[in-house]
Amino acid sequence: MVDMPQPTEAFSRRLKQTLIGSAHTPLVFLGNFEVEAQWGRDEPRLPQFSTDGAAAVVNAMDEFAVLLAGGDDHVVLARPPDEQYLRYLADAGFDLPTVHVAAPLSIQRIQGGRTATVTDAVLADEVLLGRLAKLAEQGAMLLPHGVSTAEETLAAKTGLGLAAPCAQICRHVNSKVYSRKVADELGLRQPQGWTAESVDEFARLLPEAAALLDTGRKVVVKEAFGVSGKGLQVIDSKQRLERLYRMIAKQAERTGNQHIAFIVESWVDKQTDLNYQCTVGLDGRASFDFVKEALTERGVHKGHIMPARLTDEVQAEVRTAAERIGERLATDGYYGVVGVDALLDTSGRLYPVIEINARNNMSTYQARIQERLLAPGWWAMARHYPMRLSGPVGFGEVRAALGDRLLTAPGRSGLVVNNFATVNAAARAAEPFDGRLYGVVIAGSVEELDAIDADVTRRLATLDGAVDGH
Numbered sequence: 001m002v003d004m005p006q007p008t009e010a011f012s013r014r015l016k017q018t019l020i021g022s023a024h025t026p027l028v029f030l031g032n033f034e035v036e037a038q039w040g041r042d043e044p045r046l047p048q049f050s051t052d053g054a055a056a057v058v059n060a061m062d063e064f065a066v067l068l069a070g071g072d073d074h075v076v077l078a079r080p081p082d083e084q085y086l087r088y089l090a091d092a093g094f095d096l097p098t099v100h101v102a103a104p105l106s107i108q109r110i111q112g113g114r115t116a117t118v119t120d121a122v123l124a125d126e127v128l129l130g131r132l133a134k135l136a137e138q139g140a141m142l143l144p145h146g147v148s149t150a151e152e153t154l155a156a157k158t159g160l161g162l163a164a165p166c167a168q169i170c171r172h173v174n175s176k177v178y179s180r181k182v183a184d185e186l187g188l189r190q191p192q193g194w195t196a197e198s199v200d201e202f203a204r205l206l207p208e209a210a211a212l213l214d215t216g217r218k219v220v221v222k223e224a225f226g227v228s229g230k231g232l233q234v235i236d237s238k239q240r241l242e243r244l245y246r247m248i249a250k251q252a253e254r255t256g257n258q259h260i261a262f263i264v265e266s267w268v269d270k271q272t273d274l275n276y277q278c279t280v281g282l283d284g285r286a287s288f289d290f291v292k293e294a295l296t297e298r299g300v301h302k303g304h305i306m307p308a309r310l311t312d313e314v315q316a317e318v319r320t321a322a323e324r325i326g327e328r329l330a331t332d333g334y335y336g337v338v339g340v341d342a343l344l345d346t347s348g349r350l351y352p353v354i355e356i357n358a359r360n361n362m363s364t365y366q367a368r369i370q371e372r373l374l375a376p377g378w379w380a381m382a383r384h385y386p387m388r389l390s391g392p393v394g395f396g397e398v399r400a401a402l403g404d405r406l407l408t409a410p411g412r413s414g415l416v417v418n419n420f421a422t423v424n425a426a427a428r429a430a431e432p433f434d435g436r437l438y439g440v441v442i443a444g445s446v447e448e449l450d451a452i453d454a455d456v457t458r459r460l461a462t463l464d465g466a467v468d469g470h
Contacts, residue, residue, distance in 0.1 A: 011371060060078075060421040064419050123157065165335060186328060188324070198258050220265055221235060273295070286338070373416060413441075441456065
């Protein structure tokens, strides 16, 4: 078994050099994590349940950008960060960016009933738009988590150049239908399956999918722009598959639009989930960044283990796949970060493409933590701790609860918190709410990693509310 090498050069500097040709141009980071919802707004959807609280937590993930940006950069947030949290990061040795906070929106839900996003908040704040316009005059550029038409509007209003392709290209290459077609074209192994871009195409694939079900295998149906377990259904019978098809057909009949965008594929029994990343430059070249073991539960991303425990053969296969995928996306005009979900099946065989995410990924935001705090031969686990609280808690309370388990300097083991805003994002007056504390556990061994993780869970449970396990 071998460990993947750690980056030898600051990731944020390499990212700038790759995207804009200069490692010293200041960037304005925008953590618009809900961008898939914007890309998929007009697409047919699978049944799903979501709450305003869940959407608020996703929007609060914009705070991850604070630890991706450098000291000469800027980050735009939808809510003020906890000052004690920022002091903690600075004391831990991170060179923090200038933080700009949008004025609170007078309404939390906007056109179409959707939850307001960080981009909505910035676009509604004329004072902040003016400050960003001044940064544009000084040569700063805008780097969103992903680009939709809303971020293009923000760039146009402020004069900030986009350090990313246009929304049309970003949307195109982030479709799961696109992922499957690219993997087919490149001859990369993927689960047996089909794309459906019309109701008739879906109808034609039903007999083959039903034949898979007859063998006792499950199939999974995915929306083109679903994310983190949303827009996905695992089907275990022909009857359920046919019901889902009828629902999709009725949706199309109601709207008068026969266009759909789904993939249907065989469920693969897995040994390990993987996530790997490359960065595509303006010259079309793709450079491999890293691979990590992904922690998932029922299709929902929970975190990462790093470094990934892979053989030399699988390591080489991952690197080759990353470079080929990145260079293929470049032919369609894409440049920037490309994250790919992959898996090892129970026989150890690599499926290098489950889906392509041509945008920043959760693992992207862990790069500076890896560089500063993960020593050679050490291990890290990035994850979130779900919390049930009856009222907001400050970072000082969390710090007190964690005690010596809170990592404060290189060369030590413990938990470094990389997003605190998600803890209180769903808070409502006099009502219990669900929050998440995001962090990366650093340790000298896998056994110590697990022990710290369990202890952090116990300590957080002493706060006002229970903290769930994995």
